[in-house]
Amino acid sequence: MNSRERVLKLFKKEAIDRVPCFSGMGNITETGINKLGYRFAGIHLDAKQMAETAATTYKLFGYECGVVPVDLCVEAEAMGCVINVYPQADGILYPTIKEKLIHSEDEMNIALPPDLATRGRIPLLKEAIRLLKADIGNNVAVGSYVLGPFTLAGQIMELNDLLKLSFKKADKVAQLLDVMADALVIVAKEYEKAGVDYITVREMGATSDVLSPRVFRNLILPPLQKVIRAISGFSVLHICGKTNDIVTAMMDAGPTAISVEQKNDVAESRKKLGSDALIFGNFDPYNVLVSGSEELVRSTMRKCIDDGVSAVWPGCDIWPTVPPQNMTAMMDEVKIYGGKK
Amino acid sequence: MADEARKKEIFEKLRNGVIQYDEDACREGAQEAMAEGLDANEAIFDGLVSGMEEVGRLFEAQEYFVPEILMCADALYAGLDILKPHCKQMDLGVKGSVVIGTVEGDVHDIGKNLVKMMFDVAGFTVYDLGRDVPLDKFVDEQLKTDSELVCLSAMMTTSMVGMPKVIEKIKAKNPDCMIMIGGAPTSKELADRWGADGYAEDASNALKEAIKMVAFLKKLRDEKIQKK
Structure with missing residues (x-):
């Protein structure tokens, strides 16, 4: 059983030999970038560089997937926001939104650009997906991600205003989120056309650290359902931060699997959702994988598996400066321990 | 000078204004405090900040979330903008x-x-x-x-x-x-x-x-x- 078969069987809830170790979020490493001689700031703007870099995590460490893009600004950029890729930065700086689309409450009534599917870097992403598939698609599942409607809304307008309005004028926000969902459906469908095996929907902004479970159900869930239902392949819903009180709602959004981070008590979630549910997670990609010792990496992988994750998967993007020996320890431990369960 | 009961009432208004994210109440409370000749520092700390402390508690207890805190902060600033020009010197023992x-x-x-x-x-x-x-x-x-x-x-x-x-x-x-x-x-x-x-x-x-x-x-x- 190769990594691709293992991951796809997992999504189909068929029997597999061991817990897979993969991600639906960014997982490129500095080791990979340096090996190719690329610069971090350059790979966001070049399909070939993006795809080649994304493939290195599998090629160097046996990581069981290939994922593009690397940044979180693709959708907002296609909608018309200006992004900053920090072209002059020496180190690693992820692109951010420089210019918002909505500047006040009065501007919230927006329409989508009719040619959204061909705007910004969406064609570039499709090309990167095709290249990545051609390169390693027989060996691993190839994934991509879109933001969740609320997180995207928080990029195209002031998050401060969005949060207050979600309390004061929930109807207005719900309307905007519905438009965001339409945009994300268009983007996700383009990625599916390019051949991705699974899509992760990243609704980071709607964590229970920020919004109440009640607001999550009333306001966040309906547009999320719209996006997830439109994905015809496998889907994963990721939310970081505290999520124990919303895991049931996350499942109600209808994804194939949910993804949670280290703040989630997975044993507790497993009890709530039952043995059949696919729960991916939930190690701390920075404090364990980047700055932890090999022993901490190994013990954390064992804990994830003991707590009952369906796949060992990071709580967020893997930070590129991850030491290669920790990547190796992670893969090794999951291979040894993941088959025993 | 206002008596203790009136002072308490005004500080309570500021405090509750913050907790209930009521900008108008904070503005009113601040104006009343000044009209009654109360100490601005005291009004800030025993009124507004005391309210914010309760907001912090409500946040910890997961009764309030970030949207509420942002609205409470707006209410606090509504009062602070009025009181601050009347502050002589903050007496926290530090100045930085x-x-x-x-x-x-x-x-x-x-x-x-x-x-x-x-x-x-x-x-x-x-x-x-x-x-x-x-x-x-x-x-x-x-x-x-x-x-x-x-x-x-x-x-x-x-x-x-x-x-x-x-x-x-x-x-x-x-x-x-x-x-x-x-x-x-x-x-x-x-x-x-x-x-x-x-x-x-x-x-x-x-x-x-x-x-x-x-x-x-x-x-x-x-x-x-x-x-x-």
Whole structure:
């Protein structure tokens, strides 16, 4: 059983030999970038560089997937926001939104650009997906991600205003989120056309650290359902931060699997959702994988598996400066321990 | 001068105004406090800040979430804007200035703004560099303003890693400057490893830490002066 078969069987809830170790979020490493001689700031703007870099995590460490893009600004950029890729930065700086689309409450009534599917870097992403598939698609599942409607809304307008309005004028926000969902459906469908095996929907902004479970159900869930239902392949819903009180709602959004981070008590979630549910997670990609010792990496992988994750998967993007020996320890431990369960 | 009962009533109005995110009530309460000749500092601390402390408790108890806190902060500022010009001198035993901002690569500033609010309340001079701030700008601004305190905020793991570079540069040029880091992905362990003097994952913690740090710094300086 190769990594691709293992991951796809997992999504189909068929029997597999061991817990897979993969991600639906960014997982490129500095080791990979340096090996190719690329610069971090350059790979966001070049399909070939993006795809080649994304493939290195599998090629160097046996990581069981290939994922593009690397940044979180693709959708907002296609909608018309200006992004900053920090072209002059020496180190690693992820692109951010420089210019918002909505500047006040009065501007919230927006329409989508009719040619959204061909705007910004969406064609570039499709090309990167095709290249990545051609390169390693027989060996691993190839994934991509879109933001969740609320997180995207928080990029195209002031998050401060969005949060207050979600309390004061929930109807207005719900309307905007519905438009965001339409945009994300268009983007996700383009990625599916390019051949991705699974899509992760990243609704980071709607964590229970920020919004109440009640607001999550009333306001966040309906547009999320719209996006997830439109994905015809496998889907994963990721939310970081505290999520124990919303895991049931996350499942109600209808994804194939949910993804949670280290703040989630997975044993507790497993009890709530039952043995059949696919729960991916939930190690701390920075404090364990980047700055932890090999022993901490190994013990954390064992804990994830003991707590009952369906796949060992990071709580967020893997930070590129991850030491290669920790990547190796992670893969090794999951291979040894993941088959025993 | 108002009697104790009236004073209590006004402070209660300010406090409840913050808790119930009622900007009008805070404005009214502040105006009443001034009309009655009450001490502005007292009105800020026993009214507005007392309300914010309760908001912090409600947040911890998961009764309030971030949208509510933002609305409470608006209410606090509505009162503070009226009271602040009447403050003679904040009597916290410390007086300081602070450089604050969100590090480059991060455009989230909600946490930073809440911390800034607490410094405003405490009478600090605040040099707010905003968000997505190039690392060297923190170093330059600290040197320029000779601030006792620098606060670095990051919401994303992906931007937090710029922090140790700033800490190192500032400490190299000005070892006495205290540095506080904060934001969702930071931790006490990271603060220790990177040589930061304080750590706060939320606004109310940040103010407590900041006052402690500045008081400590004053003590060090006083001791140096005494030795001379």
